[in-house]
Amino acid sequence: MLRMIIQKELVEKLLNAQFLVASAISVLLIIATIVTLTGSYRDEVADYNDRQLTQEDFIAHYGHLNRFGWMAQPLRPPPTYGFLVEGIDREAKQENFLSNPMPVLFSEIDLIVIVTTILSLFGILSSFNAICGEREAGMLRQMLSTNISRSTILFGKFIGGSIGLLLPFAIGILGGLIFISFDSKIQLGGLDFGVFSLIILVSCIYLSFFYALGLYFSSRSQSSGVAMLKSLFAWVVLVLLLPNISPFLAARLYHLPSKTKIDMEAWSITSDERDKIVAQRTNEMIRTKYADIAADLWKSSAGVANVELRQKLDRDPALKARFAQYQNNWMTMVNQVNETQQAKSTLLYKDFEVRSHYQEKIAATVASISPYGNYVFIVSDLTETGIQADNHWQSQRENYFTSMNPILMSIYNDAVKKNPRFSVNDFLDLRGFPRFTYQPVPLWDKVDSSLPQVGVLVFFNILFLAGAWMSFMKYDVR
């Protein structure tokens, strides 16, 4: 019996001109989006290669230790699934003076926008009159006068409607993938098809939630008009309101100082504060340990003798030895202060990072109240365009710096050994230096991090379906 109801729902939808037009538009929209994003993706790949070449140009012609970190920073390749999902847009971060302001005003259309906004709205429109519409048409009374149970009708409508909703999405994705398969620059493997399957599965759960939501309000209303308004109200709150206010709400609930303020504090710690401490300790050192040569030391600047003093030191070897001892002790003290101040600055940044992540977590929790938030997190993680991939990239970048610094220093020290006059500004042959290679997030890590959010999506489905079922059990069909 359930199969019959599912079939009826599906056939009804497929014979409905409105549904067909909306489905055709959805399919075209998905394919057009994939085609457009593929163009951008190709440009991003070309740009990535170009930036790599610029780095190689630096290493081959101007490579030197002093500015190596400024130029030869690890580069992040465009996300593998950039032709499907935009995720965290680098241009929207406006990191450079000449950044294009347009991505701040509008985000690009991608699979997430189509599913979360357009298809979810389509889902609501397909389901808001599933129960009350049939009641208004007098069909519901007729159906219930047969031996079909209310549960069968409801679940049949839910399954049939959800399949109907998923069809244009699956066809669109398939069309898009066929287009991509003709692109020689994009090579897709078995693992990638695994990711696409997971995206389709999650999209199915997300869209069926909106069908369940529409069913719930339909079975709680006597007229289609009221059901439509209630469903739209819920859609607006869940899709447009809750997720979008989440980062701002988190920022209000958990206040962070600005990044500029932290940068300035860190700068002050490693410059002004450091200079003050060094001056204070120098005074102390001279007064307590080097009082005998204090008069000469005050004449020198930071332990460096001027011409007059240098002549005096040349004349008096004992004074010269004492002066050299002071210079050594002074350098040790300065290095210690530098290390302490650097550690303080690092601690400040670490603390800021921890607090930023906490604020982000609050925002993510608020966003997760809505299925929209969960869907965005899952799909951006699966396509490596979201927060998980960003964290993965940051940690790889830090690891690269940590492991490469000793190698870089050893290459430099070798050059100094060969030529004692070799400086940090001299050309250093770094052509053999290990280059950074980005390792994508392993599929299991993506799946693992997405599981709780998939669980929340399934829970939302069950909740509203159960609500719809309870309401429908008591529904007055007259």
Place this chain on the structure above:
Amino acid sequence: MIWTIIKKEILENLTTYRFAILIILLFLMVAVSIFVSYGDYEGRIENFNANHPEPHSSNVMIRPTSLSIFVKGVDAHMGRLYYLKYSGIEVQGADEAVNRLFALFIEPDMLFVVRVMLSLIALLFSFDAITGEKENGTLKLSLVAGTNRMGMLLGKFLGRGMLVLVPFSIFYLVAALVVSLLPDVQATTDFWLRIMFLLLISILYVFVFSAVGLFLSGLVHRSSVALGLSLGVWAFLVFVVPQMGIALARAVAEVPPSERVDMQNRLATIRGIYERIQREGDSGTPEGWKKMVEETKDANSQILESYGPKLNDHIQFTKNIIRFSPAGALTFLVTDVAGSGAYEEVRLKDYLTGFLQRNFDVIAQIQKGVIEDFRYNRAGLGEVVAQSAFVDLVSVMISGILFLALSIVVFLRYDPR
């Protein structure tokens, strides 16, 4: 006649469930938008107060505009610290980059409320203006009673539009009044002038979507079909056209990403420094420094001169695509009027570039002297309208006139049976 129909439309809808639910939704969105946007503005003001450099510094920063509470646009990016150096201009990373969720979701400011919510509500009030009457049989009766079709349509257009506009205007003005009393808000005459202009633009925008709803209502014979069609058109105009426009412009653009240009700039600077050190050793001479600075400046200027016009053309091209949608044109119009749009951003960048050029020798330490005091005034309303907003204003108006004309055409031929 028109006034009678307007009155009828208003009275008929005032006590409905639809009116109640949509107005509650609108109130909720306006309240939440002001609450979160003011919090965001406070954070930016705090940042400005704590970090804005002393006068005559080579680091500069501009104060966030109070209107960014309503329309944030690119104001957060414009309000960052700029470091003016001989090697070019660098910007401080945005605070929003710290919490990456900002990049995943849309800003829920008043622009969002107007662009997305108000247009949806306007459509939901007008989609059944004709089909609803036909289904109830009252359309036939009204026309038999001698009601003029044109008058009837205009009455419905104005009446249904006012059902949205009156509550919105009240919420908006109360919100503006509350905001003007909050700390750190500079409620000057210019602020109020722009607030009122933004309200007028919103009114115009609502009428565009009321006309869209009327047109679609006159195109079909059942309210359920009109509703589906309206929501489809709404999603297309509000989400698809602007977002597809930006993706399309990026896909066909011949402008390289700013990261690549920044990298080329850095390489030019490093090359200058490196060659100077090779020539003169670590200590260097003032003449050598001057030569290096000038070489670096020339190399960077060449890169910028090739990139700048391309970027401006790309911005213009993107705008032209997105303007096809009233929602896109509204975004440009409103952000420009609020002083937080692309026009102001480009203007600020030009000003910063000019400021660096004027003070280059002092900043680059080629000559001793004092850097001039950085004073940047945002563009006046007249300048904004003349230079940028006028095109978008006309674009929104044309959309309204077009849809109203189409709805007149379809209603004049409409079969009321």
